[in-house]
Amino acid sequence: MDENSTFALTAIPLEGQLQPTAVDPLRMRSFFFIGKQRFLFWLFIALAMTLALSGCDRSKDAASLATSGGQFAQQLSDYYQSLKQDQMDSDEFDAFLDTMRGTEDTTGDTAKAQEQVVNELEKRRVFASSLSDTYKLFTSLSGQPTSADVKTAASTLIKNVQGISSLKGAPDTSSIVSDIVSDLVQLKEDRDLDDAAKSIQHTLENLSKLLTQEKLCYETITKAHVDVLDNVAQELVKDNKVTTSTLFSSLTTATGLTYKDDSGSPPANWNNGIVAIVKAHALRLQDSSNLAFYNLQEALADLIKKHSDFRNDKALDLTDVNADLARASSYLSDAESLQKPPATTTTK
């Protein structure tokens, strides 16, 4: 700026003078210098506050993302556990049916393949559990205590530096410098969060491919389980090996009636009806398991998008993910309760 220039339009009124006037260049230079310092000071404060607030939002978003991601991973782990349980039950009931139907596998090959299937499902359950652990670590990374520790350490350092005589008389900059260090650490944390979110997103994308490739496998495991359950029930009912007191007690309780069970086994003409109830129960188990899986797939697709949003600093809205997870959780609970033995009980 030219030192000889005047500021006729921007002069500050002094001592009641309202008319525009020329300003002493030296005075103006001094004012500008002070103004520049002030400007830089407030610029820094504004920057520090922006960074701090931004860092705060990032940490909150990271924590929310980690919570939803952790829930997804836990539910996926539960789903694999449930699927594995279905497969193991099928294997056991198959062995029972084989003795009734004369369909034993004499080579042992089928049993070996069944064992491999269970082992593979367990690997996937372990992976899902590990994903849950990763999200816990992600939560730790987004925590504030580290930044606060750094701020304290920086503040202490600066106070000690000011103790050196050569710096005596300088303005107290300890809080400002500690803020700078804290903000730098916050920036580093943000970058670390971005890197971690990127890595997890990459894993989720590959997981999505795996789930798509194996969807049919999971559906057939559940369907086979339902068919085997149905066949076992038919055998038991046919051979008059069940009582129906528990089944009908719960039914009549809902209608306000009391079931009078005085006959031991149900009459033969009830057999088809009982088998139909068991079949409906098994189909509900199949539906619950499949719907849990579909909603987990939806949750995964949404979660991948949210990781991308987080990395691109977009507003993070996890409503869809959480709704998918709530539905998946509900279906998993249904499947778990339906996995308990059907309401018919075997006779001694």
Place this chain on the structure above:
Amino acid sequence: MADTFQSVSDLYLSLEENFNDLFSACKTDAQKTQLRSEFVTARDAYYKQLAAVLKNNDPLVQNLIKQLGDTQKQIDGAIQDNVDITQTLTIIGTAVSLATRIMALAA
């Protein structure tokens, strides 16, 4: 592999679901024996194919597990870095404090 698995599983599931009806429909022991044999073969093929599909994806699963391990190390390292920064600042702070006292004594 997906198409093969689909046809193998369809056959097994159909036989499993309808086994009792089919068995009742068999008129001779030979027919019953044939049904049993076909059922055992179909079930064996289904489980072998199912295991093969899952096993075939094993490298992908192992890769996923490795990716997670690497991510966990990466996050652990980042957290440790922040701890290191704090420790470094604390150590420097202590050293500066000591230097200040020595300078004060020298004066």
